[in-house]
């Protein structure tokens with residue numbers, strides 16, 4: 461009997477599989493679980509993607525495979541999990557020919573870099589450390605440059621939180637170390653950077669797009685308005701004014717610098733951080749396109765000038 465394809469290995473006869481319900485066979489890199497369920501044959505990685513419990517000891521009911529260690533559940537046919545913290549189980553192609561079951565014993569992805577990029581996006585979006593860890597590892601194994609991974613995480617953080625969080629600072633600090641870190645530490649740096657950014661963004665309001673004002677205005681007017689909005693910590697107004705100035709290049713770079721300083725140093729930190737990322741070869745959109753972090757509305761108009769951060773802004777504004 462001929463194998464349908466040299467990449468496929470024989471798992472056993474369909475009759476045997478039907479009688480036993482499941483068979484574990486050797487895979488290229490790890491054991492593969494072959495399951496017969498209501499006329500269908502599926503093959504999956506036998507290790508639970510959560511913490512490696514052998515799935516052969518799980519139970520199948522109504523097309524759902526349940527791991528008996530932490531009770532993660534998976535759609536049998538696709539391997540997709542219903543419990544996101546557990547991650548999906550890799551599945552492999554199966555062919556039944558002449559009453560024999562053949563399984564492709566490799567869990568390769570057609571485009572591994574693309575696959576792990578998407579998994580990192582999923583892990584960040586759902587704040588799943590396990591998925592982030594695997595996706596970083598997968599991208600590094602697929603020889604994705606470290607800088608590209610940092611860029612993906614940084615852009616996620618900039619777009620999914622309406623302000624600059626500690627996670628982006630941690631990511632930046634670790635990204636600065638990447639050129640001197642050996643492989644294993646580089647992996648840890650990327651993972652922890654991603655984990656903190658994801659935690660920052662979890663449940664946070666995403667960055668909101670703001671538009672330039674509809675009219676063309678004199679640079680002097682825009683500068684005056686910008687000073688006013690910075691002084692009263694009116695973030696949206698300051699941002700729209702800056703965007704208007706940027707559109708026509710009406711505001712000088714010095715004015716833009718003052719505005720970013722006016723955001724209590726967060727703007728300055730952001731500029732420095734982005735400059736450092738740039739030095740690492742990680743290009744980010746211009747800061748004014750990523751949204752700006754200003755003080756909280758609670759600080760606005762407080763007679764004592766608000767928090768120390770707020771008082772710093774007011775001092776800067778007054779110094780102008």
Ligand code: FES
Nearest residue numbers: 508510511527530
């Ligand atoms: S090892 Fe399977 S759910 Fe934890």
